[in-house]
Amino acid sequence: MLTHDELIAKALKRPGVKRELDRLEREEFAVLDVLLRARREAGLSQAEVAARMGTHAPAVTRIERGLASGKHSPSIATIQRYLAACGKRLVIDAAPA
Incomplete structure (x- = not known):
């Protein structure tokens, strides 16, 4: 039986899986960039x-950190x-794929 880490490593060797993961990470980082830019332009702290x-x-910290880590999508x-x-x-x- 495979461990979780072994299963992930095996899945990431498949080009389609790796490609999709990379795409999802780019999109989540793009969302994070939009949120951080909006907060900066508004001149607001996380508390505000x-x-x-x-x-x-x-x-708010969890929203931003979750997107940065790729572990949570709001x-x-x-x-x-x-x-x-x-x-x-x-x-x-x-946009076109």
Whole structure:
């Protein structure tokens, strides 16, 4: 029986799996860049964004850290609330693959 780490290593040897993982990581980092840029442009700290979202600073830290680590993807509703706290709105578009 394979361990979790062995299973991941085996899966990442398959080109399609590695390619998809790389794509997902790029997209999550792009979301993080948008959120951090919005917060910076608004001149807000994590605590100020949290207060405007009606939550606590650790929640905003988890959103940003989760995206940075690739271990958590916030919901669209959470992204919308975060951006609204920064005076922005979410606009979704599609691009060719």
